[in-house]
Amino acid sequence: MPFTAGDLTAIWLTLKLALLVTVLLLLIGTPIAWWLASTRSRLKIPVGAMIALPIVLPPSVLGFYLLVAMGPQGIVGQLTQAMGIGTLTFTFQGLVIASVIYSLPFVVQPIQNAIEAIGPRPLEAAAMLRAGPWDRFFSIVLPQARPGLLTAAVLGFAHTIGEFGVVLMIGGNIPGETRVVSMQIYDHVEALDYSSAHTLSLTMVGFSFLVLLLLYTFNPRATLSTGLK
């Protein structure tokens, strides 16, 4: 059962999306996690709750509001139009933004937990060794939170690959632009092409298993729970 040309396009698009989103998630999620782990601000709890929203909301709800916001009448849509980019709905870029928001809690929470587990002592010790705040972040926080970062990256990656509802709402189903593997499988099933759906689905199962196998091999204590608080 070889892949169809459409399958390959979808696989390539999905990998591209997931990799890009994972990188963005780590870049955005790490400072947020650091802030949440170390702040004494009263904003900590509301901000934490807001970031955790996608865990409990149906993806269609999130997708719907993103669709509205990015559409021609939405705040984001107006902004992007003023900047001359047009609207982001039904584009790859729009999908990237939506995926980042959708997967953010799955990245922030493991990193936050890992940073909180370090505790204040190593950071005080580093300060007494003349390490300033940035130095402490790069020389102590990042290396000691590495298992959390790895878990976060895997979770972010896996979630992006697995998403369906948000893509459906905001991306539509445009080949090479927004038609990711989960959409492609849906299309195969709609067309009653169960054999093609099997091929892709089995590939997904194998791939996901492999990713988790690697994660647990290198980081036996990793959990895929998000530590919802």
Added chain:
Amino acid sequence: MSDITARFKLNYPEFSLDVDLHLPSRGVTALFGHSGSGKTSLLRCIAGLERAEVGHMKFGEEIWQSDSVFIPSHRRPVGYVFQEASLFSHLSARGNLDYAIKRAPPTDHPISLDQAVSLLGIEPLLERHPDKLSGGERQRVAIARALLIQPRLLLMDEPLSALDLPRKLEILPYLERIKQELDLPILYVSHAPDEVARLADHLVAMERGRAIASGTLNDTLSSLEPSLKLGEEAGVVLEGLVIERDETWHLSRVRFPGGELWLRDSGHSVNSPIRVRILARDISLAKQQHADTSILNSLPAIIEAIAADHHPGMLLVKLRLGESALIARITRRSADALALAENQPIWAQIKSVAVI
């Protein structure tokens, strides 16, 4: 070198710190007191890890904290040894030392890696990770790391209290070597009388967030304040030099500022420094020097003060011997029989001396 001025007021719901101290910038200053007496908070304020609402901190001519100045902890020239070893778990012992070396400011006479490693005897441990080291080994690496940041002031927060007795006895000699070989003032927080007796030159006694005494070790321990005791028993610590070893009788003669003592030979070679502890209960007083006694050490002294002890039948007598002082505990009845009075010459008969 000028001194350290530390004035802090810190208020927590359950605890307050209020101190105004002048500390010497040489030798070991012990901050001594029970847990909860505020000694660790004081050390953290000096390090800049805690920021007191009201604080004035001067190290020599440098202002570290005032109403308008607060030097953050990572810019203060201090080394800090925490109670439990705080080695970075993602780095080997050598990696931990390198962390300090990379960040150390340039100095004229830096402590070299070799010097720190040999001072603490950690050569065989360098390639190991912290979780493969014993508690005592970890603490030795942590002390070496604190030295390699080239501090001008070393702060130690109960560095031995998390260790069992054998580990503690393993590390104490290293601390004595650091004290002797490096010209580095050390503030040493402890609640353990034996550590203070062995290491301290200057003593600050803390109680409920206040400093109740501050002075040289001999001065503070010989004051007749009932609260100023190292452990259960009143007594003083003297530091001297071994000046003779008597092979026949297995004794050594020790000179301290104000007199000489014969001790059981403890293996210290001639000219090596030695510390002894003499408890108040081990000194008796006599008006004349007796020849027909088994007591070896009978020293001429002057009575400086007499004070009540906690038992109504007992008195504490402070004795002056040149620059040093001793305290003796005797019965009120004996004091009356001998008609003891201040400024009177007297013979102090010392029954027992402990080398520490």
